[in-house]
Amino acid sequence: MTIAPQSPPSPRDRLIVALDLPSVADAERMVDQLGDTVTFYKVGLELAFAGGLPFAAALARSGRQVFLDLKLHDIPTTVERATRQVADLGATFLTVHAYPQTLAAAVRGRTGHEGATGLTVPRGLQILGVTVMTSYSDADLREAGYAEGVSLTVARRARQAEAAGADGLIISAEEAARIRGLVGPRLQLVTPGIRPAGTPNQDQKRVMTPGDAIRAGADYLVVGRPVTAAADPAAAARAIIAEIQAAS
Numbered sequence: 001m002t003i004a005p006q007s008p009p010s011p012r013d014r015l016i017v018a019l020d021l022p023s024v025a026d027a028e029r030m031v032d033q034l035g036d037t038v039t040f041y042k043v044g045l046e047l048a049f050a051g052g053l054p055f056a057a058a059l060a061r062s063g064r065q066v067f068l069d070l071k072l073h074d075i076p077t078t079v080e081r082a083t084r085q086v087a088d089l090g091a092t093f094l095t096v097h098a099y100p101q102t103l104a105a106a107v108r109g110r111t112g113h114e115g116a117t118g119l120t121v122p123r124g125l126q127i128l129g130v131t132v133m134t135s136y137s138d139a140d141l142r143e144a145g146y147a148e149g150v151s152l153t154v155a156r157r158a159r160q161a162e163a164a165g166a167d168g169l170i171i172s173a174e175e176a177a178r179i180r181g182l183v184g185p186r187l188q189l190v191t192p193g194i195r196p197a198g199t200p201n202q203d204q205k206r207v208m209t210p211g212d213a214i215r216a217g218a219d220y221l222v223v224g225r226p227v228t229a230a231a232d233p234a235a236a237a238r239a240i241i242a243e244i245q246a247a248s
């Protein structure tokens with residue numbers, strides 16, 4: 001079988017807006033405000049625990065791309081079965097923590113699933129391994145008992161994710177160029193910790209501007225508060241997309 005090469009996403013499709021909001025009603029309002037400017041949304045823990053999974057499925061059915069940032073981490077059977085359930089929601093990306101057992105289980109869960117009809121259901125779900133959270137510095141990681149620090153830990157987890165058959169990585173854009181050299185072109189590099197110039201870092205420690213992140217080799221930028229807490233979220237999103245375009 002020949003697989004046609006995928007065309008690279010447009011600048012607009014490379015921006016993933018994190019809907020870290022307290023209710024589905026707030027999320028619906030934000031999606032309405034952003035209109036056609038944004039095509040790709042992330043539903044994380046806050047919204048998922050507020051009824052966000054049916055909302056995410058509806059968003060996917062409406063033609064938007066959906067990233068379920070659920071950061072699964074459990075014994076392999078639980079992760080595999082949970083991934084099977086998530087695969088039915090129509091999302092594009094699902095995160096799991098980038099540990100070898102967890103990654104391998106999620107990859108099994110997103111493939112070869114039998115639907116209610118007994119036929120294998122075709123899957124679009126891609127598994128992203130969370131390497132080291134962008135809110136962690138070297139000191140934070142060492143305090144948590146990981147003596148290697150950020151750079152070596154991200155590299156180790158990236159190689160393990162590739163070996164496990166994951167589709168992509170959550171890294172900070174600071175690591176993108178080096179990790180691309182390590183893992184080759186197959187894995188999608190998805191980067192939170194994006195801060196347009198002049199916006200506060202808040203709890204993020206490893207940050208980059210949208211333009212620098214694209215130049216460093218990020219495939220997708222995840223942006224939450226700089227868009228959702230802006231006075232004009234659509235204008236903030238348009239400015240980021242313009243920066244992505246200029247840097248592409």
Ligand SMILES: O=c1ccn([C@@H]2O[C@H](COP(=O)(O)O)[C@@H](O)[C@H]2O)c(=O)[nH]1
Nearest residue numbers: 018044132133134192193222223224225
């Ligand atoms: O390492 C990680 C993994 C996930 N995130 C998520 O991305 C967004 C970032 O939101 P901002 O408001 O732009 O800081 C948020 O949903 C995190 O849960 C991350 O930041 N870092």
